[in-house]
Amino acid sequence: GENVEQHPSTLSVQEGDSAVIKCTYSDSASNYFPWYKQELGKRPQLIIDIRSNVGEKKDQRIAVTLNKTAKHFSLHITETQPEDSAVYFCAAVYAGNMLTFGGGTRLMVKP
Amino acid sequence: DTAVSQTPKYLVTQMGNDKSIKCEQNLGHDTMYWYKQDSKKFLKIMFSYNNKELIINETVPNRFSPKSPDKAHLNLHINSLELGDSAVYFCASSQGRNSYEQYFGPGTRLTVT
Numbered sequence: 569g570e571n572v573e574q575h576p577s578t579l580s581v582q583e584g585d586s587a588v589i590k591c592t593y594s595d596s597a598s599n600y601f602p603w604y605k606q607e608l609g610k611r612p613q614l615i616i617d618i619r620s621n622v623g624e625k626k627d628q629r630i631a632v633t634l635n636k637t638a639k640h641f642s643l644h645i646t647e648t649q650p651e652d653s654a655v656y657f658c659a660a661v662y663a664g665n666m667l668t669f670g671g672g673t674r675l676m677v678k679p
Numbered sequence: 680d681t682a683v684s685q686t687p688k689y690l691v692t693q694m695g696n697d698k699s700i701k702c703e704q705n706l707g708h709d710t711m712y713w714y715k716q717d718s719k720k721f722l723k724i725m726f727s728y729n730n731k732e733l734i735i736n737e738t739v740p741n742r743f744s745p746k747s748p749d750k751a752h753l754n755l756h757i758n759s760l761e762l763g764d765s766a767v768y769f770c771a772s773s774q775g776r777n778s779y780e781q782y783f784g785p786g787t788r789l790t791v792t
Contacts, residue, residue: 611786
């Protein structure tokens with residue numbers, strides 16, 4: 569199966585700063601990489617995703633980059649706000665539609 | 680108008696019991712999933728199911744079984760519950776094999792005493 573590593577496990581930033589979370593994956597056949605945000609006691613929510621035929625995707629303050637050669641992908645959040653505080657998960661698809669998740673990053677945005 | 684729903688929200692039971700968690704989606708999706716999130720927040724896929732194919736994560740004990748009465752429902756049945764089964768279980772769905780976006784239910788917190 570797929571193995572996904574995520575770093576850092578915790579990240580603290582000042583409001584207005586940028587935050588970057590990085591993931592690596594093991595299966596070169598993976599072609600879909602979503603990012604989920606999970607607030608305390610809530611369900612994971614899809615915030616952005618990228619497919620293997622694209623190197624970068626942006627949605628307002630959130631962007632994701634993918635390096636297929638190195639098997640790395642990253643989430644970038646600019647102009648962070650306190651409501652961005654949550655646990656963020658990266659994932660990679662394998663076996664057609666199964667998602668393997670990274671270990672999560674707890675992001676804390678200090679006002 | 681909830682897209683993916685689960686019942687119950689909380690489930691407390693004793694070791695050795697058998698329990699079920701229900702999941703329903705009204706998105707018209709073809710594929711449904713069950714995930715387990717442990718106390719350290721690790722999210723792990725347990726099953727992927729559509730009307731043609733069940734894919735099982737090989738690490739899932741056979742005490743766990745998905746049951747689908749129809750395309751909109753995928754229930755999780757657990758036999759002989761153990762302490763280590765305590766976790767939050769999430770149901771999710773996606774449109775089909777070529778559409779990977781998965782949408783999660785609110786979760787069921789299972790506590791085994």
